Each structure stands twice: as structure tokens, then as C-alpha cells.
Amino acid sequence: MASTNGITLRSATESDWPAILELAEVCFGMRYDQPEIENIPGLFPIDRAIVAVDEGRIVGHTVDRTMTITVPGAATVQAAGVSAVTVAPTHRRRGILRALYTAQHERTEAEGIPLTIFTASEGTIYGRFGYGPATVENAVSIDRAQAEFRPTAPDPGGVRTSTLAAAQDHIREVYDRWRRVVPGGQARPDANWNIWFADPERHREGASSLFVLTHPDGYVLYRRQWRNDESVATVAEFRAVTPEAHAALWRVLLSLDLLKKVEASLTDDDPLPLLVTNPRLVRTTARYDGLWARVMDVPAALSARTYQQDLDTVLTVQDPFRNAGGTFALRVRDGVAECTPTSRPAELELGIDVLGSLYFGAHRARVFAAANRIQAKDAGVLRAFDTAFTAERDPELGWFF
Ligand SMILES: CC(C)(COP(=O)(O)OP(=O)(O)OC[C@H]1O[C@@H](n2cnc3c(N)ncnc32)[C@H](O)[C@@H]1OP(=O)(O)O)[C@@H](O)C(=O)NCCC(=O)NCCS
Structure with missing residues (x-):
């Protein structure tokens, strides 16, 4: 994988496990108990881990597993559930998280998984990577x-x-x-x-x-x-x-x-x-917040959930981290959506992190518009978009990871 400033990224192997565990304990300031040590490899397999290595020492780590997650309308989608994102305190703020995330999200794109999810330790880090808080x-x-x-x-x-x-x-x-x-x-x-x-x-x-x-x-x-x-x-x-x-x-x-x-x-x-x-x-x-979400594939994600009202609109989604953004036509009939790239002019513009926050129905589009994080052509366009994206019940994180 990539190599920057002498730091190499590579897939982890079985023998890296003790160092990954120690890094997590240092970074999160706790000690795992035996049942966790025994079961984490079954939860987040070692071959899904990517590590950052400096002179043979593991100084960064991320891992994921493919999860089946329910979306509004009681359908499910596949999501890459990211966990144990850690960079050694000796190596912070020199781009290791960004490099690990780039490699991990490239892999998720190659696998065609429409969504990535996690639970965040801090509220300020992940918006830049296209994630928004998705439950309350x-x-x-x-x-x-x-x-x-x-x-x-x-x-x-x-x-x-x-x-x-x-x-x-x-x-x-x-x-x-x-x-x-x-x-x-x-x-x-x-x-x-x-x-x-x-x-x-x-x-x-x-x-x-x-x-x-x-x-x-x-x-x-x-x-x-x-x-x-x-x-x-x-x-x-x-x-x-x-x-x-x-x-x-x-x-x-x-x-x-x-x-x-x-x-x-x-x-x-x-x-x-x-x-x-x-x-x-x-x-x-x-x-x-519990769950955070990032849309990896706008048409696949938006057509997987249902909507509360018919809709015909065009939205431009900005994705500064990856290339999932663009302009998309979204047409909903009886709750079911078709979403395709289009060259028609957009009626709404929003960041992909905002789309992540709207996706499960916990947050309202009209509130993001009031914060100038959605720009709508007019009040009618916003009202229809806002109502359509609500859900039949509030979302909730199932199990913490
Ligand atoms: C959070 C953590 C992984 C960041 O690692 P890092 O290698 O220092 O991050 P990077 O240098 O790659 O920073 C990437 C970007 O995030 C920003 N960032 C990183 N940590 C941040 C923080 N705590 N608060 C706000 N912004 C942060 C950086 O400024 C940088 O921004 P830019 O690329 O837009 O300029 C690391 O500090 C850590 O392990 N913390 C303790 C454990 C933890 O909280 N893990 C996250 C679990 S969800």
C-alpha cells in the first residue's frame, strides 16, 4: 500500500494482533477484559485491518466488517462498519488517519458497499471525511x-x-x-x-x-x-x-x-x-449521537430506503474526501426511489456528510437549510425534500462497535 514520510501502510496479519491491541488500549485509555480479547478477532477479522508501520512498529490502525443495517422502510443495506481507529500519541497530526482512511475507503469503493458507518470518539474529526451523525x-x-x-x-x-x-x-x-x-x-x-x-x-x-x-x-x-x-x-x-x-x-x-x-x-x-x-x-x-454514516454510492444508498412522500428533484452532493458526489435526479413514487446521475440543473445542494445525517431519518433537511448546510432553490423544493426524508420511526444504533 502507500508510503508517506517513512510510514508504510499494509494489511495486518495474525502476528500484528498484540501490537494492535496495545495501541487501542493506549489510545482509548483502557484495558480490554479477557472475553473481549478472545472475541474481537471474530468481530473484526485481522484480514480486514490496515496498519501504519514506522520502523517496524505499528503506529496506526483501522479495521471494518461488512454489516447488514436496517434503513427506513425496514429494508437492509450492506455497510462497512469501521472500528478501533487509532494513531499512536507519538505520531499524531501528521496525516496517518487520513492515509489509513483513504486506503480503507478505496477498498470499500472497490467492494461496491454503498455505506460506511461507525461510532465517533469526537464530534469534530469526521465531517471532513463525509460522515454525519445519524442517530440521536x-x-x-x-x-x-x-x-x-x-x-x-x-x-x-x-x-x-x-x-x-x-x-x-x-x-x-x-x-x-x-x-x-x-x-x-x-x-x-x-x-x-x-x-x-x-x-x-x-x-x-x-x-x-x-x-x-x-x-x-x-x-x-x-x-x-x-x-x-x-x-x-x-x-x-x-x-x-x-x-x-x-x-x-x-x-x-x-x-x-x-x-x-x-x-x-x-x-x-x-x-x-x-x-x-x-x-x-x-x-x-x-x-x-450514536451512529455516524457516510454515503459511498449515492444512487445505491438513496434507492435502498423508502420515503414518506412522492418527490421529483435534482440534488448536487459535494464529496471533498472521495468522488461519490455529483448531480443526481431523485424520483420517488409510493415510497420507492429511483436515483440516477443527471446533467439537469440542481434544485438542492448539500455536503455528503449532511446526506449521511439525513439518511436514517434522525435529522431534518429544513434544519440543515436553516444552518446554511443545504441550499434549496425555493421553499417548496425544501419542504418536499424535508418531508420525503423523514422516517416512520426514529433510528437507533443496534449494537455499539
Ligand atoms: C483521532 C486520531 C485517530 C487522529 O489521528 P491523526 O493521525 O492524528 O489524524 P490526521 O493527522 O490524519 O488528521 C486528519 C485530519 O483530522 C483532523 N483531526 C485529527 N484529530 C482531530 C481531533 N481530535 N479533533 C479535530 N480534528 C482532528 C486533522 O486536523 C486533519 O485535518 P485535515 O486533514 O483536514 O487537515 C488519533 O488522534 C487518535 O488515535 N485518538 C485517540 C483514539 C480515537 O479517538 N480514535 C477515533 C475513534 S472513532
Whole structure:
């Protein structure tokens, strides 16, 4: 591969694994637990890793695996899921990340994969590479003792306590049903389940091992902890396929005695605040992004998802990092899109990072236009584009990588 300033890029081999692991621990400031060390190679195979080498020492790394991810309309696309992007603190800000990313994205283009995705450590790095934040999560804290369900809130029951060992098959089956209908949900590899079911000490952050609640159409994994003289339950994963499972599981979570607070992560369209008598009790303490997305092939990506209204428009997409941009005609009928390169004049202009943010339906085109990150010919063009790109439900990251 490429060589710049004495730094060589090459594909990784089995013998590089200890150095890649050490680099990740230094860069992220943590130590992996044994179940992670055993399962990461199954999750992100070594032959998908690209390393930067200086005088025989590994000073940079990136890796990906092809993921199946759900898009609006409950269809799926293939995406390159990028992980463990690291450059040694001794070698920063001399273009190693840029060189690694160039090689990695060239490979993704050659493979014809229409999307790349990841979770970002910082918000300022990845826009230049054409990525935009593509989901919104609200961290919430609920004063459990005060929480009361409205008389009209469903009370379907059906929840049981379980152990992680006993509930594994159920959890996997429900997750798989859930991810098929939620934009942003990825199919989950065995190696990731192996890590979750081993419940590594590092994931606990001082809290208990995982407690489990199950419902025929849902499950909750949560931890208990004493913090500042208060008992807190932190939801590690909540998956409900039906509104009944959602209400039933929250009823049990909020009736755990000897517990002051429940902390969880909700999408904007989660109905929990509407199920309780005092919606302010579901207090948002932070808002953050989970998934980031970059469109690699505009026609393939835009014709893979569905749309909320018919549309006939022409858009120019700018891609300063790769060559995926251009001018495209987008025609939608009954939710289904055709997208082709065109020489017709554009009605809308936007960066490919903005397209990544709109793709799963978490962000609105009209808000990007207000920030001058979409330029539209007129208000009618913008309104139609804005409505068409919304989704039937808020997207959510399926599993963190
Ligand atoms: C983030 C990291 C990979 C950057 O590596 P690097 O080799 O120093 O990056 P480069 O020199 O190739 O920089 C590429 C571009 O990103 C910018 N950039 C890099 N790190 C940045 C940061 N932390 N904040 C803002 N911009 C950053 C550079 O200015 C450069 O911009 P330009 O090419 O448009 O001029 C490295 O600092 C690191 O390992 N950090 C800790 C682990 C981490 O956060 N990994 C990312 C996981 S998603």
C-alpha cells in the first residue's frame, strides 16, 4: 500500500494482533477484559485491518466488517462498519488517519458497499471525511419513587425476571426481530453476543453484573449501583418490538423497590414520558449521537430506503474526501426511489456528510437549510425534500462497535 514520510501502510496479519491491541488500549485509555480479547478477532477479522508501520512498529490502525443495517422502510443495506481507529500519541497530526482512511475507503469503493458507518470518539474529526451523525440518543434519569403511570397506560403484564444465562436465546431472538424494523439496527454477530453474555468487568464501570427482565416481545438488561448515597439502576439495553412490551417492561423497571433512580437512553419518539402522569420526571441529562454514516454510492444508498412522500428533484452532493458526489435526479413514487446521475440543473445542494445525517431519518433537511448546510432553490423544493426524508420511526444504533 502507500508510503508517506517513512510510514508504510499494509494489511495486518495474525502476528500484528498484540501490537494492535496495545495501541487501542493506549489510545482509548483502557484495558480490554479477557472475553473481549478472545472475541474481537471474530468481530473484526485481522484480514480486514490496515496498519501504519514506522520502523517496524505499528503506529496506526483501522479495521471494518461488512454489516447488514436496517434503513427506513425496514429494508437492509450492506455497510462497512469501521472500528478501533487509532494513531499512536507519538505520531499524531501528521496525516496517518487520513492515509489509513483513504486506503480503507478505496477498498470499500472497490467492494461496491454503498455505506460506511461507525461510532465517533469526537464530534469534530469526521465531517471532513463525509460522515454525519445519524442517530440521536437522549440520556434520561427518572426519579423512580415519584413515577406513576397514567390510568390509560397499558398494563399488559407478561414480564419475568431471568438470569443472563437462561435468557440468552430469548434475547438474541428478540434483538433480531427488533433490528429488522428499526432504522440503524444492525444484524448482530455471535462474537458480540459472546462479549455481552460474558458481561466483562470493564463494561460494569463499578456497577453490578447484568440483571435481566424478559417479555415475549422484549427484554431489558440493567445494572444496579450505589452512587452518592443513592441506589441507581442503569439500563444497558432495552429492546421492545411492540408498544405492549415497552409499557410492560417500563412498569416493572419503575416498580423496583429500594431504588431511587433509573437511568436509560431514549430516542425522541420513545413514548415513556407520555405513559406517566408527570412527563418531567423523564429528565433528559444529555443528548448525543450514536451512529455516524457516510454515503459511498449515492444512487445505491438513496434507492435502498423508502420515503414518506412522492418527490421529483435534482440534488448536487459535494464529496471533498472521495468522488461519490455529483448531480443526481431523485424520483420517488409510493415510497420507492429511483436515483440516477443527471446533467439537469440542481434544485438542492448539500455536503455528503449532511446526506449521511439525513439518511436514517434522525435529522431534518429544513434544519440543515436553516444552518446554511443545504441550499434549496425555493421553499417548496425544501419542504418536499424535508418531508420525503423523514422516517416512520426514529433510528437507533443496534449494537455499539
Ligand atoms: C483521532 C486520531 C485517530 C487522529 O489521528 P491523526 O493521525 O492524528 O489524524 P490526521 O493527522 O490524519 O488528521 C486528519 C485530519 O483530522 C483532523 N483531526 C485529527 N484529530 C482531530 C481531533 N481530535 N479533533 C479535530 N480534528 C482532528 C486533522 O486536523 C486533519 O485535518 P485535515 O486533514 O483536514 O487537515 C488519533 O488522534 C487518535 O488515535 N485518538 C485517540 C483514539 C480515537 O479517538 N480514535 C477515533 C475513534 S472513532
